[in-house]
Amino acid sequence: MGEGPEPAFQMELADEAATVALAARLAALARPGDVFALRGGLGAGKTVFARAFIQKLGDSPEEVPSPTFTLVQTYETGAGTIYHFDLYRIESPEETDELDLEDAFADGISLIEWPDRMGSRLPAERLEVSLAFAGADTARIVRLTGYGGWAERLTEAGFA
Numbered sequence: 001m002g003e004g005p006e007p008a009f010q011m012e013l014a015d016e017a018a019t020v021a022l023a024a025r026l027a028a029l030a031r032p033g034d035v036f037a038l039r040g041g042l043g044a045g046k047t048v049f050a051r052a053f054i055q056k057l058g059d060s061p062e063e064v065p066s067p068t069f070t071l072v073q074t075y076e077t078g079a080g081t082i083y084h085f086d087l088y089r090i091e092s093p094e095e096t097d098e099l100d101l102e103d104a105f106a107d108g109i110s111l112i113e114w115p116d117r118m119g120s121r122l123p124a125e126r127l128e129v130s131l132a133f134a135g136a137d138t139a140r141i142v143r144l145t146g147y148g149g150w151a152e153r154l155t156e157a158g159f160a
Contacts (some may be wrong), residue, residue, distance in 0.1 A: 002099065008146045010158040019045050019131075021024040022142060023052035026129070029157055030109045032080040036125045037115035045140050046113045049129060050084050053111060057082060071101055072073040074108075093119035104130035124148060 013019050026036070036053070040048040041059030057077040058079040058099045064073075064084070071089070075082040083104035090096060096118055105123055115122050132141045146154045 007152055008154045009133050009144040011142060012134055013045075013131075013140045014136070014137075015043070016048055019140060020052040022047045022074075024056040026127070026144075027053045027056040027079075029153060031080055032107050032109060033105065035110045035112065035126040037126050037128045038111060038113045038129060038131070039121060040140075041113065041133070044131040044133060046131060047086075049131065050111045054082055054084060057109075072104075079109065081099065081109045084148060085109045085110065085112045087112065087114040087117035090114070090117040093117065093121050097120055100116075126150065133158055 013022060015045040030036075038049060040046050052077050054064045054077075057079045058075055064075075071086060073084045075084070081104075085099065085104075087096065097098075100112075101121065102118075112118070112122075115126075126149045128143075128145040128147070130145070132143075133139075134141045144154060144159060146152075
C-alpha cells in the first residue's frame with residue numbers, strides 16, 4: 001500500500017510541446033488558493049511546465065525566468081496572482097518562512113518547484129505534477145496526483 005492517493009492520471013509526453021499543452025490544460029482549471037507541486041529531477045521539465053502555465057494565464061506572452069536565485073517570482077493575471085517558487089537552493093523547511101507562503105496559499109495560485117524542500121509546510125490540498133525522463137531524449141512521463149479536492153477536480157476535467 002502506498003502513502004496518499006493513487007495517481008489520478010499518468011501519461012507519456014512525447015516532447016516539450018506536449019508538456020506545454022498539459023500545462024495549459026491544467027492552468028485552465030486553476031483558481032486562487034491552488035497549489036501545484038512540481039516534482040522531478042534537474043532538467044525533467046518543471047520550469048518548462050511552469051513557464052507554459054504562467055503564459056497561458058497571463059495577459060501577454062511575458063518572459064518567465066526561472067526563480068532559482070530569487071526563490072519566487074509573481075505574475076498578475078486575470079485568474080489571480082501566480083507565485084512561482086523554485087526551492088532548489090532551500091536547505092531546510094524553516095527557510096521558507098521568509099517567502100510569504102501564507103499569502104500565496106490563501107489568495108494566489110502557487111507553482112512550487114522542489115516542493116520536498118518544504119517538508120510538512122507543503123499544503124495537504126494540492127496537485128502534484130511529477131515529471132520523469134522517458135525513453136526518448138525529449139519524452140517525459142507525467143503523473144498527476146490529486147490531494148484533497150484535486151482528485152475529484154481531475155476526474156471532472158476528464159483526466160482520470
